[in-house]
Amino acid sequence: MLSFLQSLPSPIAQGMIWGIMAIGVYITYKVLDVADLTVDGTLATGGAVLVVLTTAGVNIYIAMIVAFLAGCLAGFVTGLLHTRFGIPAILAGILTQLALYSLNLRIMSARANVPINWRMYDLIVSSRTDVLPKTILICAIFIVAIIGILYWFFGTELGHSVRATGCNQAMARANGINTDSRKIIGLIISNGIVALSGGLLAQFSGAADVNMGRGAIVIGLAAVIISEVVFGKIFKNFALRLLGVVFGGIIYYIVISIVLKLGLNANDLKLLSACVVALFLGLPYWKSKLSHKKAKKEKKGEKVNA
Amino acid sequence: MLEIKGVYKTFNPGTINEKKALNGIDLTLNDGDFVTVIGGNGAGKSTLLNMVTGVYPVDCGSIKIDGIDITNLPEYKRAKYFGRVFQDPMTGTAADMQIDENLALAARRGKMRTLRNGVSKKEREEFKELLKKLDLGLENRLTSKVGLLSGGQRQAITLLMATMQNPKLLLLDEHTAALDPQTAAKVLSLTDELISAGNITTLMITHNMKDAIRLGNRLIMMYDGKIIYDISGEDKKNLHVSDLLELFAKASNGEFANDRMMLA
Numbered sequence: 075m076l077s078f079l080q081s082l083p084s085p086i087a088q089g090m091i092w093g094i095m096a097i098g099v100y101i102t103y104k105v106l107d108v109a110d111l112t113v114d115g116t117l118a119t120g121g122a123v124l125v126v127l128t129t130a131g132v133n134i135y136i137a138m139i140v141a142f143l144a145g146c147l148a149g150f151v152t153g154l155l156h157t158r159f160g161i162p163a164i165l166a167g168i169l170t171q172l173a174l175y176s177l178n179l180r181i182m183s184a185r186a187n188v189p190i191n192w193r194m195y196d197l198i199v200s201s202r203t204d205v206l207p208k209t210i211l212i213c214a215i216f217i218v219a220i221i222g223i224l225y226w227f228f229g230t231e232l233g234h235s236v237r238a239t240g241c242n243q244a245m246a247r248a249n250g251i252n253t254d255s256r257k258i259i260g261l262i263i264s265n266g267i268v269a270l271s272g273g274l275l276a277q278f279s280g281a282a283d284v285n286m287g288r289g290a291i292v293i294g295l296a297a298v299i300i301s302e303v304v305f306g307k308i309f310k311n312f313a314l315r316l317l318g319v320v321f322g323g324i325i326y327y328i329v330i331s332i333v334l335k336l337g338l339n340a341n342d343l344k345l346l347s348a349c350v351v352a353l354f355l356g357l358p359y360w361k362s363k364l365s366h367k368k369a370k371k372e373k374k375g376e377k378v379n380a
Numbered sequence: 381m382l383e384i385k386g387v388y389k390t391f392n393p394g395t396i397n398e399k400k401a402l403n404g405i406d407l408t409l410n411d412g413d414f415v416t417v418i419g420g421n422g423a424g425k426s427t428l429l430n431m432v433t434g435v436y437p438v439d440c441g442s443i444k445i446d447g448i449d450i451t452n453l454p455e456y457k458r459a460k461y462f463g464r465v466f467q468d469p470m471t472g473t474a475a476d477m478q479i480d481e482n483l484a485l486a487a488r489r490g491k492m493r494t495l496r497n498g499v500s501k502k503e504r505e506e507f508k509e510l511l512k513k514l515d516l517g518l519e520n521r522l523t524s525k526v527g528l529l530s531g532g533q534r535q536a537i538t539l540l541m542a543t544m545q546n547p548k549l550l551l552l553d554e555h556t557a558a559l560d561p562q563t564a565a566k567v568l569s570l571t572d573e574l575i576s577a578g579n580i581t582t583l584m585i586t587h588n589m590k591d592a593i594r595l596g597n598r599l600i601m602m603y604d605g606k607i608i609y610d611i612s613g614e615d616k617k618n619l620h621v622s623d624l625l626e627l628f629a630k631a632s633n634g635e636f637a638n639d640r641m642m643l644a
Contacts, residue, residue: 230497234484238474238485241477245472246485247455248464249488250459250489251456
C-alpha cells in the first residue's frame with residue numbers, strides 16, 4: 075500500500091499531461107460535436123517539434139510555443155479538408171493523422187525516436203522522482219492557464235459562435251454565423267492544445283516517439299467520459315467541466331498504474347482502454363433504449379405523437 | 381423589397397427521386413406586406429423559403445432584397461436580412477446555451493463577432509425587458525439552458541431572436557405546427573404583435589387556412605412548385621375556408637381529399 079502511494083505522483087503527473095490533451099479532445103468532441111482523429115498525429119508532432127528544437131538549442135518555452143503552433147496548423151489542415159473538400163470530419167482527421175506520421179518522421183530526421191536528456195537541457199517537466207513535485211506544479215500552472223483562457227474565449231462573441239456551431243448548425247447559420255470557419259477555429263484550438271501536451275509528454279518521458287500519439291483520441295475520450303460519470307452531476311460550469319476532464323485523465327492513469335501493479339501485461343493496455351471507452355460510450359445509448367421500452371410499456375399501446 | 385424572378389429548383393435531377401420542387405416562381409413583396417402561404421405537402425412552400433434564405437442554391441432565376449442581388453450569397457452572409465422561425469422548436473435555438481446567450485447570438489446577426497464579451501450587462505437588462513413582454517416567466521431564467529424549456533417557450537424565444545434586429549423580412553415556416561393548440565394560439569398572437577409593432581415584412585407558411593385568412597394582408601396558394609393564387613386587400617378579407625378548398629380542389633383535380641390541408 076505504501077509503495078503504491080509512493081508511486082502515485084508519477085501517474086498523477088502523467089495523467090495531468092494527458093488531461094491537457096483531453097481538454098483539446100473535449101473542445102472538438104463536446105463543444106464542436108466532431109470526433110477529431112487528428113490528435114493521434116498532433117500529439118507526436120508536438121513532441122517531435124519540441125525535442126528537435128530544444129536539442130538544437132532553442133529556448134524550451136519558445137519550443138513549446140512552436141509545438142503549439144504546429145498543432146494549430148495540423149488542426150487547420152483537418153478543418154480545410156472537412157469544410158473546403160467536403161470530407162466527413164472523422165475521415166478528414168484520419169487523413170491528416172496519416173500525413174502527420176510522415177511529417178513527424180521528417181521533423182525528427184527519419185528517426186522514429188529522438189531522446190532528450192534532462193542533464194543537457196533545461197526541461198520544465200520530467201518523470202525523475204526528485205523533480206516530480208515541480209513537474210506536478212508546472213502541469214497545474216499550465217492547466218489553470220489553459221482553462222482560464224478557454225473559459226474567457228468561449229464567453230466572447232466569437233466563442234459563443236463556435237459553441238452555437240457545435241450545438242445547432244442550422245440555428246448558427248440562420249444567425250449569420252459562418253459555421254465552416256467556426257469549425258476550423260475549434261479544430262485549430264483543440265489541436266494546438268494537444269500538441270502542447272505532446273511537448274510536455276516528450277519532456278516527461280525523455281523522448282519524442284513517432285508512435286507516442288497512437289490511441290491518444292481514445293485516452294482523451296476516456297478522460298472526458300470518466301469526468302462525465304464522476305463529476306457530471308457536480309461540475310456544471312464550463313471551467314469546472316474542463317477541470318473535470320483533467321481529473322478524468324488523472325483517474326485514468328491511476329487506474330492504469332493499479333492494473334499494471336496487479337500484473338496485467340502492459341501490451342494489453344490499449345485493448346483494455348478501447349473496451350472501457352466502448353462500454354461507457356454505449357451506456358447512454360442502452361439507457362435511452364431501456365427508458366424508451368419502459369415508456370412504451372407505460373403507455374400500453376397508446377399512440378405516441380412524434 | 382423582396383423580388384423573386386423565375387426561380388426553379390429540382391432535387392436529385394436525373395434520378396428516379398427527381399423532384400421538381402419549384403417550377404418558375406415569380407413573387408414580389410412590398411414593404412410591410414404580411415403574406416400567408418398555403419398549399420399541400422410537397423407544393424414547394426418550404427423550398428421557397430429555403431431558396432430565399434440560401435439553404436440550397438437555386439437552379440436558375442434571381443432573388444433580390446431591397447434591390448441587392450442575393451441569389452449567390454452563402455446562407456450565413458444573407459442571414460442579416462432575415463429573421464427565421466422553423467417548424468421544429470429545436471431548430472431555432474441552441475439547446476446547450478443559455479437564454480441570454482441565444483438572444484445575444486441573434487443580436488449580433490450580420491455583425492462582426494469579436495473577442496468582446498458574448499453578452500454585455502446592458503444587453504442582459506434589455507433581454508429581461510423583452511422576455512417580460514412574453515409573460516412566460518422567462519425574465520428570471522436568463523441563465524437557464526434553452527434545452528430545458530418547453531417547445532412553446534423555445535418558439536417564443538426564437539420569435540424574439542428573429543425579430544430583435546428588425547429584419548428586412550421575417551420568414552415563418554409553420555412555426556406553430558408542432559405546438560399544442562393553446563400554445564400555438566399564444567405564439568401566433570405574439571407573432572402578430574411583434575410583426576405589427578415593428579411593421580416587419582413577413583412571409584408565413586401555415587397549414588391552418590383560418591389563420592391564413594385571418595392574419596396578414598395577402599395570401600398566396602402554392603401547388604406543384606407554382607404560385608397558383610395570389611390575393612390581397614379586401615378580397616382576402618372576404619375569403620372563406622370553403623373558397624380556398626374549392627380553389628385547391630380545382631388546381632389539384634380532387635387530390636386534396638387526401639391532403640393534410642383538410643385537417644387544418
